[in-house]
Amino acid sequence: MQTISQNSKLYLIVSLFVITVLNTANAQIVISKPQLGFSQACANEGFNTFSATFVFAPDESVEASNQFTIELSDSNGDFSNPTNIFITEVGQVITSPATLNFQFPENTAGEGYRIRIKSSAPVATSTPSDPFAAYYKLHDIPFTIxxxxxxxxxxxxxxxxxxxxxxxxxxxxxxxxxxxxxxxxxxxxxxxxxxxxxxxxxxxxxxxxxxxxxxxxxxxxxxxxxxxxxxxxxTSGVTNIEISSSLGTNFCPDQGATVLSTVNGNSYQWYKNGIIIPDATEQSYETTESGTFAVQVDLGGCSGAGEIILDSQEFIGAINVDDTNELAEGESLSVILSDTAISPEYQWFLNGQIISGVTQNNFNATELGDYEIIVTETQGCETSVSFFFSIIEPFNPFPDIDKIPNLISPNGDNINDTWIIPQEYTAGSDTQITILTNRGEVVFQSNEYLNNWPENDLELTNINKVFYYIITTSDNQVKKGSITIIK
Structure with a gap:
């Protein structure tokens, strides 16, 4: 049997429709049943354009102010409370047949929808379309359980x-x-x-x-x-359970913490390298560290246990100098950094300013100040780690000064923290140093003074404290005065 072409079908529909209209008494306009351009409507954010074709006659009966409206039924095909899903511009459609494009609203979900066409001038309504399934897929990507x-x-x-x-x-x-x-x-x-x-x-x-x-x-x-x-x-007392890691078992620390999750249960306890992790009693646990992590889960009537081995792939490094280093004038400090970074790059800073031309893992420092070394791993995790050290002027417990100070501030800043007196009265000079309270109580006495008073906490209040000193030289020369301690 020869198949009738699509154009022949449409011609036949139009011919039959025109005959029907001509035989309809007092009809101003008749609109045919909409023919759908789809079998089902599966819309989402990326695709939501569908079409329908309809015939109306006679063409000349359509007034210049006319608008065609596409109405959508509920999911059962009921038009008691239809939704307008498309309205043409005034006078937009004046010839038949017509094809209109439209979209489905986001709350569309059902198997029995229909549409129908209405005109405004003159007023007419088509027969509803054949039923069809329609859904707007608000969520259209995989998700987890x-x-x-x-x-x-x-x-x-x-x-x-x-x-x-x-x-x-x-x-x-x-x-x-x-x-x-x-x-x-x-x-x-x-x-x-x-x-x-x-x-x-x-x-x-x-x-x-x-x-x-x-x-x-x-x-x-x-x-x-x-x-x-x-x-x-x-069926046994303890069953093996699984632990998942959101970033996998090998992850880069610059991605943030990986989230370890296990099965649902009544209670949980997490461990690292066999040692209990305090307060880690939720179904999930976050970490940036490497190690063997385990969990015990109360399943109610039985229990579960599982473990996972993590490698954070964070490189390690160390420098060969202390956090604080003393450097005398004319000397240098050889700084060497060792690390496990892959294809590392090095940046050196002094007091926040980059040291130009220094790009290796070693440097001879000659200036006082605060240093920072930023090591960047350029392959693998591509992460950075900073190392810090400082260089200060050597502390001289016996500086060459002329006057006996009467004010000190022992606050730990290495400036004026102890009572520093001229070298002619310190250790080796056979001079007796005596320090008394304002009530005459002796708090310190020595014939070998090392410029180190006070060594202990004086329990200062908000009020400055005053002490008195007596310096007696080997030839019985005596000097007296006061020392005010500022908190």
Missing amino acids: NNLVSTAAYCSGSSYLLTIDNPGTGNNISPLIYPSLTYLWYRETGPTTSEFVGEGSSLSVDEEGTYFVETNYGSCTSDSFSNRVTISES
């Missing part, structure tokens, strides 16, 4: 609760952010087959198997589905 942990167990006589993660780990976007969506759960029955087992955002499982969930878009296919989780029954 069970914290992306692919296995779980339930105790004999109990059950396990599978839930859609909200928000979940990593870049997971949960469909639960859209309250209007519904969900269908399935259990695999073969490599490519499955059976429906329940609805909702969670599922209580008391039968072994591999489960997953999809967002309910009816006959429309979508990418809004979950990972698979294999559930087993535990």
Whole structure:
């Protein structure tokens, strides 16, 4: 049998429609049933353009002020409260047949929608279209359940609760952010087959198997589905459970912390290298460190245990100098940095300013100040680590001064922290130093003074404290005065 072409079909529809119109008494305009340009409407953010074609007659009856409207029924095909999904401009359509493009609203979800066409001048309404399935897929990407942990167990006589993660780990976007969506759960029955087992955002499982969930878009296919989780029954006291890492077992610390997650349970305790982690008692645990991490989970009636080995791939390094180093005039400090970075680059800074031309892991420092070395690993993790050290002027406990000070401030800043007197009265001069309180109590006495008083905390209040000194030389020359201690 010869197939009738699409153009021939349309010609036949138009001819029959015109005959019908001519035979209709007192008809100002008649609009045909819309012919859909699609079999089902599966819309999403990236695609939401659909079309319908209709015929109207006679053309000359359409007034200049006329507008055509496309009305959408509810999901059961009822037009009691229709939604206008497209309205033409005034006088936009004046010849028949006409094809209009339109979009579906975001709350569209059902298998029995219809559309119809209405005109405003003159007023007329078409017969509804054939029914069709239509869904606006608010969420159209994969999502996670069970914290992306692919296995779980339930105790004999109990059950396990599978839930859609909200928000979940990593870049997971949960469909639960859209309250209007519904969900269908399935259990695999073969490599490519499955059976429906329940609805909702969670599922209580008391039968072994591999489960997953999809967002309910009816006959429309979508990418809004979950990972698979294999559930087993535990008949022993302790069962093996899985731990997932959001960044994998090998991760770069500059990505931030990886999130370790395990199965649902009543309570949790996490460990690192066999040692309990205080306060780590949630289903998830964040870390940037390497090591063997383990968890114990109370499943209610039985328990689960599992472990995972992490390598943060953070390089390590060290410098061969102390945090604070003394350097006399004319001397230099040889600084060498050792590290495990892959293809490292080095930047040296002195007091916040880059040291030009220094790009190696070693440097002879000659200036006083605060130094920083930034080591950047240019391959692998491509991360940076800073190392710090300072160079200060050597402390001279016996400086060459002429006067005996009467004011000191022992606040730990290495400036005027102790009572420094001329060298002619210090150790080796056979001079007796005596320090007394304002009540005459001796708090210090020595014939070998090392410019080191006070060595201990004087328990100062907010009020400055005053002490008195007596300096007696070997030839019995005496000097007296006061020392004010500023807090």
